[in-house]
Amino acid sequence: QVQLVESGGAWVQAGGSLRLACAASGRNFDDYSMGWFRQASGKGREFVAAVNWYGDRTYYGDAVKGRFTISRDNAKNMVYLQMDMLKMEDTAVYLCAARRQWTYDPQEPEYNIWGQGTQVAVSS
16 A cells, blocks of 8 residues: 655745645555545644546535645656645644545545645744
8 A cells, every 4th residue: 555745834924825745655556546634733634635546536625625726646656735825724734645446535534544744834
C-alpha cells in the first residue's frame, strides 16, 4: 500500500493562497482515490476535498467550495490542494488520505491511509 507525506503548509495572511502537496510512495497509486481533511485545534476532522483515481471527478466540502481545488498527477504519485482566498477559519492541520477505491468519498472512515499532516495558519 502507499504511504503519504504532506508538505506546503505555512503561515499566510487572509486572502492569500497556498498550495499543499501530498507525495505517495509505494505501488499502484492510481488504484486509490484521495482526499484532504483538516483538523483545527480542539476539533474533529473535517472533510475538505476528494478526487477519484483518474483525477477527473472531484468533490468539496461546503466550507471550501469555490476557493480550493484538488488535483492529482498519477505519473508523479502526487496530490495537490490549491487554496485561494484563505480565511482565518481555514487554520488547521491538513491531512492527506487514501482509500483503495476508484471513486471518491467524503467520509473519513472510508480512508485507511493517512499522512502526518501539514500546518496551515491564516491570520488577519
